Structure formats: C-alpha cells, structure tokens
Amino acid sequence: MKVTRTCGECGVPLGIARNLDWNANGTITQKGDPRHRLIFFESGNLDRLWNRLSEMLEVTTDHVWEVVIESKSRATRAFLHRTLPWGVSFLARFVGYRSMIRTIESQGLVMGYGKITVGGQYPRRGRPQRVTVYIEDPYSLPFFCGDFKGAAEVLEKRWASITWQALDSRRHQVDVTMREERLEDESFVLKEEMAGKPGDMVFERCAVCGTPLNMKNFAWDLEAGVILDDRSGRRLAFFGTSGMLAVFDELVHELGDRVIDAIIEAERENALASLSVEEARSGYEGLRYLAAIRGLGLVTSLELGEDRMSMRMSNPSIPGYIVGLALAIFELATGKRGRHTWSLEPDGDLVVDIIE
Numbered sequence: 001m002k003v004t005r006t007c008g009e010c011g012v013p014l015g016i017a018r019n020l021d022w023n024a025n026g027t028i029t030q031k032g033d034p035r036h037r038l039i040f041f042e043s044g045n046l047d048r049l050w051n052r053l054s055e056m057l058e059v060t061t062d063h064v065w066e067v068v069i070e071s072k073s074r075a076t077r078a079f080l081h082r083t084l085p086w087g088v089s090f091l092a093r094f095v096g097y098r099s100m101i102r103t104i105e106s107q108g109l110v111m112g113y114g115k116i117t118v119g120g121q122y123p124r125r126g127r128p129q130r131v132t133v134y135i136e137d138p139y140s141l142p143f144f145c146g147d148f149k150g151a152a153e154v155l156e157k158r159w160a161s162i163t164w165q166a167l168d169s170r171r172h173q174v175d176v177t178m179r180e181e182r183l184e185d186e187s188f189v190l191k192e193e194m195a196g197k198p199g200d201m202v203f204e205r206c207a208v209c210g211t212p213l214n215m216k217n218f219a220w221d222l223e224a225g226v227i228l229d230d231r232s233g234r235r236l237a238f239f240g241t242s243g244m245l246a247v248f249d250e251l252v253h254e255l256g257d258r259v260i261d262a263i264i265e266a267e268r269e270n271a272l273a274s275l276s277v278e279e280a281r282s283g284y285e286g287l288r289y290l291a292a293i294r295g296l297g298l299v300t301s302l303e304l305g306e307d308r309m310s311m312r313m314s315n316p317s318i319p320g321y322i323v324g325l326a327l328a329i330f331e332l333a334t335g336k337r338g339r340h341t342w343s344l345e346p347d348g349d350l351v352v353d354i355i356e
C-alpha cells in the first residue's frame with residue numbers, strides 16, 4: 001500500500017485511514033496497537049510550548065529541548081520495539097536504514113511532520129556509525145530529533161547521540177551518531193495504559209475509507225508533510241501522547257509540581273491564540289466533538305455559564321493540556337479570566353471547575 005495515496009471520496013491519505021482508529025471513547029489509536037494513542041493537534045503549539053516552559057520554569061531552552069529529545073526517544077523506542085515483533089535486529093540487517101528512513105519519510109508526510117529526506121550514512125556499507133537526514137518544515141524539531149534517535153537506537157540496540165543545525169529558515173540537518181554502549185532491555189519499556197472507559201461518541205464516517213467525515217475539512221499537502229485546517233489556516237499533526245506525557249513526567253521529576261501549572265498556563269495561552277469564540281461557544285455537542293475528533297478524550301458533562309464552568313472528561317489524553325484548554329474556552333466564551341481547580345478521579349476521569 002502506498003500510504004500517501006488518498007481516498008477518492010474524502011481526500012484523507014490511506015496511510016491515515018488504514019492505520020488509525022477514531023474510537024467511541026474519545027481516543028485515536030493505532031490499529032492493532034490500542035496502547036499507542038495519538039492526538040491530532042495544532043502543532044504550532046509545540047515549539048511555543050517548549051519556549052514558554054523554559055521561560056516560566058527558568059531553565060534554558062537547550063535544557064528543555066534535551067529533556068524533550070530524551071523523553072520522546074524513549075517513547076519511540078517503546079513503540080517501535082512493541083510493533084516490530086519479529087525482531088528488530090533482523091530488520092536492521094536486512095532492510096537497512098534507507099528503507100527505515102523511507103518508512104519514516106512517508107509516515108512523516110501523512111502525519112504532518114514535514115518533509116524528511118535521507119542524507120547518507122557512514123560508512124556506506126555495513127553497520128552505520130553515523131546517519132544524516134534533512135527535515136523541511138518540521139512539526140517540532142526536538143520531537144523529530146527524538147523520533148529519529150529512538151528509531152536508530154531500536155535498530156542498532158545501542159545508544160545514539162544526536163546533533164542538528166539549521167541550513168536555512170525551513171531546513172535542518174540532523175545527524176545521529178551510534179555510541180558503543182548497548183541498550184538494556186528496560187530501555188524499551190515505558191509505562192503506557194490503555195484508555196479504560198467505553199464511550200458513546202458517534203462519528204459520521206466516509207462511506208469509502210471510514211474516517212470521520214469532518215476530516216475532509218483538513219488539507220494534506222503530501223509533498224511538504226503539512227496538514228492545514230481549511231477554515232482557520234492552522235497547521236496540525238498527529239502525535240503520540242506517550243511521548244508528550246514522558247516529557248512532562250521528566251520535567252515534573254526534575255523541577256517539581258510547578259511544571260504542571262506552567263503547562264496549564266502555556267496551553268491556556270496557546271488555545272487563546274488558536275481557538276475561535278464560535279468554537280468556545282459551541283456548547284456541549286460542539287466541544288465534545290472538537291475534543292473527540294482530536295483524540296483528546298470524551299467530554300461527558302459540561303456546564304458553562306456567565307461566571308462558572310465545570311467539565312468532566314473520560315480518558316483524558318494529557319490532563320494539564322486539557323485544563324489549559326478549558327480555561328481558554330471559559331475566557332473566550334465569557335470574556336472573563338477564570339480561576340481553576342482540577343482533579344483526576346479514581347475512575348480516571350478529569351474534572352475541571354472554573355470560576356471567575
């Protein structure tokens with residue numbers, strides 16, 4: 001199957017239609033691997049998020065990037081290790097880097113990651129010590145670096161180092177260098193839980209490929225690896241939630257719970273900049289749909305009045321993100337800045353309360 005072929009009816013690439021499930025419980029998951037959960041989200045928010053976190057937490061951007069790359073590569077190792085059951089060393093020897101990078105390249109085009117091309121490997125034959133790729137218009141440069149590092153580590157079962165440099169305003173060269181130390185088995189493990197609660201979300205679906213029909217409101221540029229929302233002009237990408245959660249867990253581990261407040265604040269700002277007042281005022285059905293089509297989780301109750309809002313969500317993808325989003329919705333809908341409290345209930349639901 002050529003993943004970049006598109007559905008003749010709705011225009012969604014077959015690489016998306018055949019590999020992802022939009023579930024009734026508000027999640028998007030990889031077919032055949034329900035533990036691999038994704039969200040479809042404004043990707044311009046990502047690099048802005050890393051920058052704001054470094055400002056608010058008073059650590060350097062370089063340090064935040066380091067944490068992002070390490071955590072993302074760990075999530076990618078776990079995912080690839082799990083999905084290549086016949087043994088990755090077999091793959092590495094017989095399929096090789098070019099083929100692996102071609103897979104990453106076409107995945108990147110359909111998932112909205114930008115245009116990835118192979119630079120070369122050294123030495124040209126045998127086990128590589130160094131592999132170079134170029135990426136144009138990356139969805140997030142540190143996320144891409146983490147993905148590439150993790151993929152190389154799975155293939156070689158050794159640790160890798162990564163460097164990057166800008167070639168011009170859009171293109172970057174990324175080099176991965178294999179180190180001597182071998183990876184231990186636990187380097188492939190990541191705590192990942194399946195979203196546990198069933199749901200009742202119903203999508204109207206494309207009669208030909210089965211993806212939710214509203215996905216046709218997004219335009220795929222399959223030359224550039226860019227997905228745009230037709231109406232807002234915003235760029236989106238599909239990205240794994242476990243990579244995101246691994247980044248946040250690592251920052252909390254290092255800097256404490258103030259990281260969660262910083263994430264909520266950064267996402268509030270992001271959502272204020274990218275959501276419209278109409279979206280914020282679209283009510284229970286509208287917001288429930290908006291959350292589910294993006295795989296954020298399933299809104300099961302929502303009350304939004306003049307001076308307060310309360311929301312409950314099953315299977316929340318990234319709780320801090322969603323609290324920030326809820327704050328922005330309240331602010332856009334009422335014109336007032338809100339104060340929030342939130343909790344994760346014993347059944348995993350997220351409850352957010354906002355008052356003026």
Ligand SMILES: [Zn+2]
Pocket residue numbers: 007008009010011012206207208209210211
């Ligand atoms: Zn279709």
